Amino acid sequence: MVPVAVRALQVLLPDLQVESAEAGWGCFQRCGQSVPDLTLQRMRACGAGLFGAVSSPSHPVTGYRSAILTLRQTLGLNVNLRPVRSWSGVSPRDDVDLLILRENSEGLYSGREQMLSAGHAMAERHITAAASEALAQRAVEVAKLRGAKRLTLVHKANVLPLTCGLFRDRCRAVLNAAGLADRVDERLVDVAALQLVAEPQHFDLLLTTNLFGDILSDLACHWSGGLGLAPSLNWGQGIALAEPVHGSAPDIAGTGRANPLAAVLSAALLLRYHWALPTLADRLEAAVDQVLSRHAGEDLGTATLIQLEQSLLQQLNHPLPD
Numbered sequence: 001m002v003p004v005a006v007r008a009l010q011v012l013l014p015d016l017q018v019e020s021a022e023a024g025w026g027c028f029q030r031c032g033q034s035v036p037d038l039t040l041q042r043m044r045a046c047g048a049g050l051f052g053a054v055s056s057p058s059h060p061v062t063g064y065r066s067a068i069l070t071l072r073q074t075l076g077l078n079v080n081l082r083p084v085r086s087w088s089g090v091s092p093r094d095d096v097d098l099l100i101l102r103e104n105s106e107g108l109y110s111g112r113e114q115m116l117s118a119g120h121a122m123a124e125r126h127i128t129a130a131a132s133e134a135l136a137q138r139a140v141e142v143a144k145l146r147g148a149k150r151l152t153l154v155h156k157a158n159v160l161p162l163t164c165g166l167f168r169d170r171c172r173a174v175l176n177a178a179g180l181a182d183r184v185d186e187r188l189v190d191v192a193a194l195q196l197v198a199e200p201q202h203f204d205l206l207l208t209t210n211l212f213g214d215i216l217s218d219l220a221c222h223w224s225g226g227l228g229l230a231p232s233l234n235w236g237q238g239i240a241l242a243e244p245v246h247g248s249a250p251d252i253a254g255t256g257r258a259n260p261l262a263a264v265l266s267a268a269l270l271l272r273y274h275w276a277l278p279t280l281a282d283r284l285e286a287a288v289d290q291v292l293s294r295h296a297g298e299d300l301g302t303a304t305l306i307q308l309e310q311s312l313l314q315q316l317n318h319p320l321p322d
Contacts, residue, residue: 001244002052004260004309005267008287011316012271012280019046023067024054034067035074043075044239048270050263051234051243055250068234068243069111072104077234077241078131079138080104081269082217083224084200088289089296090225098203099142100220102213103135103167104234109210127163127209129170136174138235139207142273143180146205151175151184154192154208154216164209171207189216196220221245225292231265233273240274242266260308261288287315 010016021039028034043049056066071077080102086094112124139151153171155164168186175184187195189212196203196216200223208216221230230245244262252258265288272281291311 001258001260001263002050004312005050005242005263007309008264008284008312008316009267009271011313012284021049023051023071025056025064025067026054027067028061028064032063034065035070040071040074043071043241047239048274049241050267050270051241052263053244053246053248055248065111069109071241072234073111075239075241076105076236077239078103078105078134079235080213081142081233081235081273082213082221082245083231083269084217084220085224087225087229088293090229090292091223093201093223095201096223098200098206098220099146100206100208100213100217101135101139101142102208102217103131103210105210106131107210109214125160125163127167129166132167132170133174135207136171139171139175139205140178140180143183143205145273145278148204149183150202150204151180152192152203152206153184153186154189154206154212155186156189156212158188167209192216193219197222218245227262228259229261229265231262231269233266233269235273240270242270256306261291261312264288264312284316287312290315 006018019042021036021042023035023039025034027036051068051071054067057064082100082102083098084100085097106126106128108123108125110124110126112126113121115121142148143151153168155168157164157168172184175181189208192206193216196219200220206216217230217232218227221227224230227246232243232245234241234243242263244266246262249258265285268281268284268288271277271284291308294311295308
């Protein structure tokens with residue numbers, strides 16, 4: 001699916017130069033690293049990347065660390081953007097347009113787990129003022145770009161007053177200093193989950209911690225057509241890695257059936273936020289919307305990759321009139 005997204009970008013940016021690099025479980029099995037040093041070097045040199053869906057084992061493997069977590073933490077990709085919006089033909093409602101900003105470098109995903117004894121394991125949750133403030137600073141930038149009228153801090157400070165309390169307080173301090181105090185509200189994570197199901201149209205920007213953001217964004221993407229249409233952007237300072245939210249699908253590998261649109265929409269996030277090319281991002285997202293309109297009522301999971309790519313590139317090369 002990544003080559004489809006790359007070809008879409010090349011229609012919009014004919015001079016775009018592309019390099020390939022390895023990462024993932026298969027890479028670890030071949031060379032003993034889920035993310036080789038060469039991959040990190042190429043990402044730093046390019047400043048932007050598209051990450052494909054790769055598998056990871058769900059049991060401990062000596063020396064193995066998730067490829068995407070390694071990339072996020074090693075490259076300083078400390079903010080994750082996950083938009084959820086209504087799309088033609090697939091969304092259950094037509095009035096959803098929200099963006100979840102997820103802290104991307106710490107929390108329960110910091111990788112600090114240990115077996116204390118047989119039958120007793122522990123994971124450490126790390127929250128820092130620096131990472132919380134960095135997320136809020138990005139939220140200020142995004143709020144200005146979107147003209148956001150509401151920023152919702154999502155936490156569980158009633159149960160985790162030290163970690164969630166620190167996150168909430170440092171985020172609120174940054175947002176208040178930016179003159180956004182009158183637009184900021186809060187939700188406990190369980191309440192936010194309920195309201196994302198019941199009334200998603202009332203949300204705009206949501207700021208939350210790593211694990212909460214992972215879960216809430218997967219829940220909310222129901223309104224945009226499911227994980228097959230869920231994009232994300234891992235965003236650092238001067239570097240970004242676009243990543244479709246869905247995982248790998250080894251059961252359909254080699255069948256020619258796949259939906260590349262989450263990867264394509266992730267590329268649109270590169271255009272909009274990292275490269276500051278909102279007009280091209282609009283054009284790419286409009287092409288996706290037109291493809292979805294054309295295939296309305298179809299099961300995109302049974303469409304062929306070639307069919308969807310051809311439809312997308314046709315729209316990009318010959319867009320419908322406004």
